Structure formats: structure tokens, C-alpha cells
Amino acid sequence: MLPIFIIVPLACAFLIPVISKIRRDFAPLFANLCGITLLFFSLNSISWLKGGLKVYYLGGWRPPFGICMVLDGLTVLMLLVVNLIGCLSLIYSIGYIKRYTAPQLYYTLFSLLLAGLNGVVISGDLFNLFVFLEITSIASYALVAFGTEAEELEAAFKYLVLGSVASTIILLGIGILLGNVSTLNMADISRSINLSTSGNLISYALALFTMGFGLKIALVPFHAWLPDAHPAAPAPMSAMLSGVVIKTIGVYALIRLVFNVIGFKPVVSLIFIWLGIISMSIGVLLAIGQWDFKRLLAYHSISQIGYVIFAIGLGTPLGISGGLLHLFNHSLFKSLLFLNAGSVEYATGTRDLGKLGGLTKEMPVTSNTCLVASLSIAGIPPLCGFWSKLIIIIAAFQAHNTAGGTACIFVALITLASFLRCRNMPLSAGLKRPSLA
């Protein structure tokens, strides 16, 4: 049953341009059908996990020769994230994407994106992972440029160059691993990597992977493209980019490589912890000065992903589960925030926080959902963001990482301050202030 996650969106991507030649309004219907099917199967996949690890051999060829797809706990979690947010974004797209001239192309690219993301998640083979990663990347470059205005093209070009460099570096890392262990199957690599004598080359490959996936995740030294690329895309696509894409082709692939293939070492833990702390602090500090609604959210994405990388870098069971929980929660509330920003832009035509004001009366639903999502990202107790941050902070202090734990608390406070302003400005009634920036 595993290949269905790739077959359905790929078939959909092929059929949409064909079928929309007959009737234009079939495209959204078809894409949404695809999204709902994928969501159904990914919910179903929780029950497939009962018998333990599930492996599907493509064409019946066993691993040293063939390609395999693997389903384990982490895979199921990521499938849920991808398909849940994908399905909701597709539903949102029905109304939003009418503004653009060629909606059928948008739905084609979106289906291609879903195929790539699902492929990255279930692939059990390094090169296959790379191919699906490139499918995802190409679809997202094209979707960032979808508006074809000057800013969007510029952002897409920046994203394209940096993303391609990242892919090239990842491919070089895969090549070095292949030269060492002569196999591409992840399980085989992890078995033979312990026998390999050239530890230096493995460390080099690990450094290349950290750099390549760090560029894809937009951790702080590599973050320059994200605040341009994420706001430039159409709103449902921004939700996908911030909520799903950087997590699947970045965080998930890095976790898979570091924990399952190469093996977790203290030096990796140190690098992850510091990259995480730097990303979460600098991301949130840069977010304070932003007046573009979507750009502010993009900077917060960098900061929140810093939490995830930090927690995973701790390496303790509590830390890893907290990181994964925060990954899931972040994909929920950040997508919701981006969709809200899209609604505000759709209704008013601007994203400048200084020009917006008093929208609570005119858009009550958006105002309430925005309140829920802002409070959640800021970590207010009953909402989901609080629990994952709490687990991460407890895990940090348990692992005797006082600096990291303190940084987490401070970043959470600054996030709260930043989102209080972000909520007050556009939505509160009567609080209209002059633009400062």
C-alpha cells in the first residue's frame, strides 16, 4: 500500500492539465480529491504500523539491487504532517487562487510538491531520497515565482540558487558515503558504516549533510533566502513552505541521516545544539523589526525551527520527542498564521502591519483563528505550543544544558511580545496607528 502516497499525487499532477482542457473548474475539484485521499491514507497508516516496520520492495527486487520504501513511526508522523497541512491548504486554495491567471498550473505544481514530500518521507534509499527532494524543490521554486511580479521572481531566483547549491552539496555527501560503503540502502549503510575504517571521510560527509540540509532548513548562518521566499509565494503555498517543506526536506531528512544512517555522536549533538540556539535567538530578534505580516511570520519560522533542532540535538528521549512534538505543533499553528495573513491580504490588499487596523469587526473568524494561532506560537498554557516548549525546556535542564534552557525561555518571552503586537496592530478595533517603517 505504501506507493499509493506517491502514485496518487503524481497521477493527479499529470491529469490536471489534461482534464482542465475540457473544463476549467475540474482542477480544484481533482486536487482536493487527491488531498483528501492522501489524508485518509495517512490516517490509515497509523494502523499499518501495528506489526512493526513495514517495507515495500519496488518491483519485488530485494535491497542491494532494488529500491525500497520504509514505514516506521517517524514516517507515519511526517506523513500525517504533510498530508494534513497539504489537504487544508488545498481547500483554502479553492477561493484564494482565483486571483491568479492559471489556476490549473498551480494545482499541478501543488500535486507534484505533495508527491515529492511523500516520497522523501517514505523512501528507504539515499539516492531516491535525493530525487524526491529535488522534485519537491523544483515544485517549490516554481510556486514561489507563481505570481511573476518583480519581487516574487527575485525571491524565487535567490531561493533557486541557494537551494540548488544545497542539493549539490547533499549529492556530494551521498557520493562520499557511496564511495565508502558501496551501497545506497539506508539500512545497509548503517550496518556497514561501523565496519568502515575511514572515519574521517564519514565525518566529512556528515559535515556536508549538515551544511546542505542546514541550507534547506534555513538555520541561521544559512537563512538569507527564507524571509524573501516564504512571503513571496501565494498564501497557501507559504503555509506549505513554512509548515511542511522546510521540515520534511530539511529536518526529517537530517534526522533520518544522522540517527538512522550515520549514527549520533557527541560532536553532532554539540553542533545541533549551537545551531539551534543561534537560530532561535537571531530569528526572533530579526522578527521584531518586521512590518510585513508574512515576513514577520517567516522570521518566526527560523526561530521555531531552531527549537526543533536544539531539542533533537540534546539527544535524550525526552528531547527528541519534545522536538518532534514541536515540529508537529509548529506545522499546525504556522500554517494557520500564514493562511490568516493570506485572508487579510485578500480582503485589504496589503500586508503592512502599520497600515492595517480594526479588522476584528469586519473579519471575526480570521480574528479568532489568528488569536488562537498567535497564542499557541507564543506558548500560552492551554494551547499546543506551550506543551511542546515546556517539554523542550524540561529536557534541556535535564540534560544539564542550562544555557540552552535559559535561551529557550527568553526566546519564548520575546515571541510572546512580538505576537501581541502582531495581533493588536491589524485586528484590534480602533487601535489604528501611523506607520513607522
Place this chain on the structure above:
Amino acid sequence: MSLYFLCLVLFSLGIWCLLIKKNLIKKIVGLGITEYAINLFFILLGYRVDGEAPILDKYNPITNFVDPLPQALILTSIVIGLGITALMVAITIRLYEKYRTFDINEIHRLRG
């Protein structure tokens, strides 16, 4: 060994071109060079001195053959590179229509 070193030189040249050149078209060329350096690296991984094509034959079995796996991978990688280049060129043409220039210094409406 010197072949691997030359491959590294090619890779560095591509990255240098990406970083230094201001012209968008030259950046695309630089990215192409980087990709080809990686492709060459993969082919070198599978290369054996005096190796033969890896075709299974019952009557005269071959002992020294080149590794076919990297070659198969690189075919895929070349196709991916083609896709990326096509998309990049398309975006560059649209950028030229908007800004009337290929110079990266004059394309700066975003603050970075």
C-alpha cells in the same frame, strides 16, 4: 588521486563563479559547472583501471568491471540538472522583462 583533485578544482570554480559574478547568466553557468563537477566525481567513484562494461556473460565471465551504479545515478542527476537549469533560465527571462537588466546589483527590491 589527481583526478579527484581536478574534480575538486572544477567544483570550486563553479562555486566561485556563483559567488563572484554579478551577471545572472554567468551565475547559471556557474551552477552548471558545479553540477558537472559532482557528476564527474560520481563517475570517478565507479571507475576501475582497465575495467570493462558490466555485462553478465555465461561463457567468458569478466572479473574487472566498472561499477554501474554511479552511472545509473548520474543519468538521473543530469535530468534533474536540466530541469533546474530550464526553470532558472525561465525565471531569468522574466526578471529581465521586469528589470531590463541581468545585473544582480540592480535587482534589489527585497531587503534580504
